Amino acid sequence: MRTLSITTALVCLALLSSVNAEEKLSMSDADKAMYAELLENNPAEMEVGEGEALFNSLIGTAAYAKMLGVKEKDLPKTIAGFPRVVKAAGKVVTLSQSLQMALADQGKPVSKLESPEIVKMSAYVKSLANGQKTAIDVKANPQMKEMMALGAQVFEERRGGRGLSCNNCHSADIVGQRLRMQPLPDLGAKVTAAAGTWPAYRMTQGQMVTLDKRMQQCMENALLAKIPLGSREMVALEVYVTNKTKGNAIQIPGLKR
Ligand code: HEC
Structure with missing residues (x-):
């Protein structure tokens, strides 16, 4: 039709x-x-790099994996499955929302979803799953x-x-x-x-x-x-x-x- x-x-x-x-x-x-x-030369690579620096200084992979309740080595697989239920939230959340949770968990100020910090960090964290297949x-x-x-x-x-x-x-x-x-x-x-x-x-x-x-x-x-x-x-x-x-x-x- x-x-x-x-x-x-x-x-x-x-x-x-x-x-x-x-x-x-x-x-x-x-x-x-x-x-x-x-x-060949995506300008956003620079922002992904900034996201990496932000993520490492504010959260870090160990703390992020712990908040998600997974092993660090399973992060790429877990990231490829977003949006997903995160136990600590008790509901379905997006990757960006999981970063807000991780910030709160670390006692850091929680930036808004549209903030450059969350956008850059979400791009970096998702890039950790580059090459994986999306697995929602x-x-x-x-x-x-x-x-x-x-x-x-x-x-x-x-x-x-x-x-x-x-x-x-x-x-x-x-x-x-x-x-x-x-x-x-x-x-x-x-x-x-x-x-x-x-x-x-x-x-x-x-x-x-x-x-x-x-x-x-x-x-x-x-x-x-x-x-x-x-x-x-x-x-x-x-x-x-x-x-x-x-x-x-x-x-x-x-x-x-
Ligand atoms: C009036 C027609 C129209 C409506 C209604 C519309 N879209 Fe679109 N959408 C488009 C066009 C045209 C593009 C591609 C534009 C371009 O090439 O940048 C697009 C692109 C997209 C993309 C990006 C695709 C990609 O990955 O490149 C997504 C996602 C999307 N739309 C989702 C939605 C959702 C969700 C809604 C409803 C809330 C919606 N669209 C409503 C016309 C529409």
Whole structure:
């Protein structure tokens, strides 16, 4: 069944006027050349390096593993399975939230999810699992099952003035079609590999962005009410989107348009 109705398509076209010029352009030849160059030398590598220094001075792998209740040598495998239930939290948390927990555990000030410290540290910690396959287990326990169901619901729910849902632009039957000249990405495709490639450097923004923040940017562009970072709904959405690309290799930092 087609989920993109004519009305929705018109609504999508109406969005043309509400985005900045840069976002309207698909990749030009110059952008493609820049992309190829940045693939060799991703500017976000520097931020990952800063994240490493921050993480080692504020938390450290031993304390982080202890807080997660795993052996240090099992960290990469554990990291590849986020979002997951962390016993100390008693609920499903994202990798970034687990870093907030570790900071609190160390008696350090707890930075906000959108703070540069958490963004950089989460990229570094996720890079410890580079080469591993994303291994979220949405059937691991009742909490994961519940968050997966909530995530699917949020993904399909039409919200905001234009009545659009994530699914309107990202459902299997319309991916590859174009919106504002941008191909609609299949979040489950190997090339997109959403779960394994965020945090990523966004060329159009000149900065590193996390997956939850990227999803907020879609909400902004499509005029859906913005779901707050760290909320149950946002964590659920991350569970759902991550599960779409389960099994793809982790490559941090990613590089995106
Ligand atoms: C109006 C259409 C539209 C809606 C609605 C929309 N998106 Fe998107 N989304 C896009 C487009 C177009 C891109 C790719 C843009 C680009 O190339 O940078 C994208 C990119 C993404 C990406 C990054 C993919 C990757 O890894 O490169 C994620 C994740 C995502 N969307 C999730 C969501 C979620 C979650 C929602 C619902 C809250 C949503 N989107 C709603 C059009 C939409």
